[in-house]
Amino acid sequence: MFHPLLAGRLMLFLSSTLAAAAVPGCQSRCGDVDVPYPFGIGPGCAMDGGLELTCTGNKLLIAKTSLEVTRVSEADGKLWMKNSIAKQCYNPATRSVESMTASVNFSSRPFFLSPVDNKIVVIGCRSLGYMQSDTYVVGCSATCGGDMIPDNGSCSGAGCCQADVPRGVRDYVSFFNDNYNTTQIWRETPCNYVALMETAAFNFRTSYLTTTEFSDRYSANLPVVVDWVISTKKCREAKYDRTTRYACISNNSACADNELDIDECLDNVTYPCGGICKNTLGGFVCSCPGGKHMMHGGVCMPNERPIWVVPLVGASAGIVILVIGITCSYLFRERRKLHIVKQKYFRQHGGLLLFEEMKSQQGVAFTVFSEEELRQATNKFHEEQILGHGGHGTVYKGVLKSGDVVAVKRCMTIDEQQKKEFGKEMLILSQINHKNIVKLLGCCLEVEVPILVYQFIPNGTLFHLIHGDHGCQISLPTRLRIAHESAEALAYLHSCASPPILHGDVKSNNILLDGNYTVKISDFGASTLAPTDESQFVTLVQGTCGYLDPEYMQTCQLTEKSDVYSFGVVLLELLTRKKAFNLEGPEHEKSLSMWFLSMMKANKLMDILDDQIKNDENIEYLGEITELAKQCLEMCGENRPLMKEVAEKLDMLRKAMQHPWVQQNPEELDSLLGEWSAPGVVNTGNFSIEKKVVMGLKSGR
Known part of the structure; x- marks a missing residue:
C-alpha cells in the first residue's frame, strides 16, 4: 500500500x-x-x-x-496550523483607523498554502481587503445596504466576500485599502476583517458585522491548511x-513532479522575458546578459552609458534609499511615541470612563475632540484668535469643520484630584441646560491639560460693559436684569444640577452677554462638583483676587456660599461701576467689598454709588440691592443667603420696578415686597432690611 x-x-x-x-x-x-x-x-x-x-x-x-x-x-x-486574522477598526477614542495585518512566510521551508482547502475571506460593510505575495495580489470587496443584505451562511459580497488562494503561494501579507474603513459606521460595524483560512471551518454569521465575535473567536486561532513537501x-x-x-x-x-508550482519560463506570453529566464518556486527571475539592461516589458536593450555609471548610480540610489529609510523610521518612531503619550493623557483624564458614560446616556450632545481638530479650528492657536486670558487659561475663537463658531479654552493646570474623574465631570457639565449658562460642547483629553470647547458668545463680558471706555449709559433696570439672570444661573448650578455644581470663579469677566445682552455664565475651568465628603474638598485656593471668599481662603473648602460672596462683589460692580480690586487706588479703596462695607457703616453709600443710577426714582431699589449685597458679603458663610434666595429677591425687585402702580407710588414698595414685621423692619421672605438704609440714601448720607 x-x-x-x-x-x-x-x-x-x-x-x-x-x-x-x-x-x-x-x-x-x-x-x-x-x-x-x-x-x-x-x-x-x-x-x-x-x-x-x-x-x-x-x-x-x-x-x-x-x-x-x-x-x-x-x-x-x-498539516493544519493556527494563524492570526487581519483587522481594521475605527478607534473613537483617538478618532483614527487602526489596522493590524496578518502574514505567513514559508520561503525557507517546503510548505505551500493549500489552494484547495483554503479561501481568502473579507468581512465588513465597507471593506476592501486583499492578500499580497511576491507574485499575487488577490482580494475582494464586501459591502452592505441597498440590495446587499447580509445573510447567515452566505459570503457573496453582502457583508462577506471570498476569493480563491492562488497555487504555489508560500508567503503572504493581508492588507486593507485605507479608503474603505469603518470611520462612518463604527457604531453599527466596528471592524473589517481579512482572513486566509480553511474553507470547511468558516461559516459566515451576520453577528460578525455588528460585534467583535469573529475577532474573539479567531484572533489567534485561525485554522489554515498547508501542503507540505519533502x-x-x-x-x-x-x-x-x-x-x-x-x-x-x-x-x-x-x-x-508536484503541480502546485508552475514553470513561468515555459509561458513566455503570460510571463514575458526577453532575456535569461530562471524559474523559482512561486515565480521567476528575468535577467539580461552582460552589456544589456532590462526595459519595461521584459526586453533587454544594449547599455548606452559607460559600465562604471551603473554601480555609481546604484550606490547613489542606495544612499538615498538608506537616508529615506532612516528618516521614515525616525518619523514613525516619533509618531508612535506621540500616539502613546496621547493615549496616556486620554486615560489619565478619564477618557475611557467618559466613553462608557456616553454609551449609557444615549443622545448626549457632547464631543471628544482631537488636538489636531482644535488646532485647525483656531489656526494653530494663533494669537489673533485669542478672545481673552484668565487665571486658568487662554480662550480662543475657533471655527470647526462644520462651520460652527466655538470658544476653545486651553487650561493651564488641572488639580491632580480631578484628573481621573475629569472626563466624567465634563459629561455632567455638558448636560447643564439653562438659558443663562454657556453650553459646554466638548473637550479634548489627549493633551497634558484638557482643552474645553464652549458655545461662542459674541457680545463680550459684563466687565467690558461696566468698565469699558465706550460711553454707554446703563440703566438700573438693565443692571438689575443682569444681576437677576446671573443669580438664576448660579442658583440652577447649586440647586437643580445633579450633582450640585460649584462655579468657583464668579466674576464679571465670566459673565458673558449675547447679541441681546442676555447673561451667559461661563468659564467652568475652576468648576467642581459639590464635594460629598471631606476627602473631596479642594486643597488649592483658586479664584480671582477681589472676588475670593475670605472664609474659603482660610479653610480651602469651596462651598456654594463661596459663590454667593463672589456674586456679592459682582453686585457691587453693577452698583458702583468700580473694579473689584484696584491696585492703583488708595489703600482703603483697593478692595471694593471692604470699601463698600466701610462706606455703608459710615452711612456714606451715596459717595460710592454710580452717578448714572443715583436719582429719587431709584432710591428705594438701591437700598434693597445694597442691603442684599451686604448680606452676600458676610464674613461667615452660614450668615449668607442661598443663591436661590438671592435670585428670588432680585426677581421681586425687578417685578416691582416694572409694576406701573409702584412707579407712580414708590413709597408703596414695602407693601409689594412684604408687610412690616416690626417697627422699622421690612419682611421680604428670608431677608430683613433696615428701613434706615433707604432713608439714609434718600437724605444723601
Whole structure:
C-alpha cells in the first residue's frame, strides 16, 4: 500500500511504515498531536531542516516560529496550523483607523498554502481587503445596504466576500485599502476583517458585522491548511543530486513532479522575458546578459552609458534609499511615541470612563475632540484668535469643520484630584441646560491639560460693559436684569444640577452677554462638583483676587456660599461701576467689598454709588440691592443667603420696578415686597432690611 506525499516539485510515494516511523530516540507526540516522519521534534529528528518542529508547553510549533500545528497527515501531505486574522477598526477614542495585518512566510521551508482547502475571506460593510505575495495580489470587496443584505451562511459580497488562494503561494501579507474603513459606521460595524483560512471551518454569521465575535473567536486561532513537501527539486534534479537526501530510494517508492508550482519560463506570453529566464518556486527571475539592461516589458536593450555609471548610480540610489529609510523610521518612531503619550493623557483624564458614560446616556450632545481638530479650528492657536486670558487659561475663537463658531479654552493646570474623574465631570457639565449658562460642547483629553470647547458668545463680558471706555449709559433696570439672570444661573448650578455644581470663579469677566445682552455664565475651568465628603474638598485656593471668599481662603473648602460672596462683589460692580480690586487706588479703596462695607457703616453709600443710577426714582431699589449685597458679603458663610434666595429677591425687585402702580407710588414698595414685621423692619421672605438704609440714601448720607 502506498501513500502520496507532495515533494516540492516532485511527488513521492513512501510506505506507511516508513512514513509513520519516528527517528529512534526522538519524540513522536506533542500534546494531542502525533508527529509522523519525515517531520520530527527537535534537531536531527526530521528528514529536512524545514520539517523540524518544536514542542513547547504541549504546543506543537513550526521550529523558530510562533505558528502552532494542530494536526499532521503524511497520507494527505497536509498539516493544519493556527494563524492570526487581519483587522481594521475605527478607534473613537483617538478618532483614527487602526489596522493590524496578518502574514505567513514559508520561503525557507517546503510548505505551500493549500489552494484547495483554503479561501481568502473579507468581512465588513465597507471593506476592501486583499492578500499580497511576491507574485499575487488577490482580494475582494464586501459591502452592505441597498440590495446587499447580509445573510447567515452566505459570503457573496453582502457583508462577506471570498476569493480563491492562488497555487504555489508560500508567503503572504493581508492588507486593507485605507479608503474603505469603518470611520462612518463604527457604531453599527466596528471592524473589517481579512482572513486566509480553511474553507470547511468558516461559516459566515451576520453577528460578525455588528460585534467583535469573529475577532474573539479567531484572533489567534485561525485554522489554515498547508501542503507540505519533502524536496523543492524536480524529480530529475533530485535523482542525480547526491549532495541531498533523495527520498525515492526504495523499490516501493516513485517520484512525480508536484503541480502546485508552475514553470513561468515555459509561458513566455503570460510571463514575458526577453532575456535569461530562471524559474523559482512561486515565480521567476528575468535577467539580461552582460552589456544589456532590462526595459519595461521584459526586453533587454544594449547599455548606452559607460559600465562604471551603473554601480555609481546604484550606490547613489542606495544612499538615498538608506537616508529615506532612516528618516521614515525616525518619523514613525516619533509618531508612535506621540500616539502613546496621547493615549496616556486620554486615560489619565478619564477618557475611557467618559466613553462608557456616553454609551449609557444615549443622545448626549457632547464631543471628544482631537488636538489636531482644535488646532485647525483656531489656526494653530494663533494669537489673533485669542478672545481673552484668565487665571486658568487662554480662550480662543475657533471655527470647526462644520462651520460652527466655538470658544476653545486651553487650561493651564488641572488639580491632580480631578484628573481621573475629569472626563466624567465634563459629561455632567455638558448636560447643564439653562438659558443663562454657556453650553459646554466638548473637550479634548489627549493633551497634558484638557482643552474645553464652549458655545461662542459674541457680545463680550459684563466687565467690558461696566468698565469699558465706550460711553454707554446703563440703566438700573438693565443692571438689575443682569444681576437677576446671573443669580438664576448660579442658583440652577447649586440647586437643580445633579450633582450640585460649584462655579468657583464668579466674576464679571465670566459673565458673558449675547447679541441681546442676555447673561451667559461661563468659564467652568475652576468648576467642581459639590464635594460629598471631606476627602473631596479642594486643597488649592483658586479664584480671582477681589472676588475670593475670605472664609474659603482660610479653610480651602469651596462651598456654594463661596459663590454667593463672589456674586456679592459682582453686585457691587453693577452698583458702583468700580473694579473689584484696584491696585492703583488708595489703600482703603483697593478692595471694593471692604470699601463698600466701610462706606455703608459710615452711612456714606451715596459717595460710592454710580452717578448714572443715583436719582429719587431709584432710591428705594438701591437700598434693597445694597442691603442684599451686604448680606452676600458676610464674613461667615452660614450668615449668607442661598443663591436661590438671592435670585428670588432680585426677581421681586425687578417685578416691582416694572409694576406701573409702584412707579407712580414708590413709597408703596414695602407693601409689594412684604408687610412690616416690626417697627422699622421690612419682611421680604428670608431677608430683613433696615428701613434706615433707604432713608439714609434718600437724605444723601
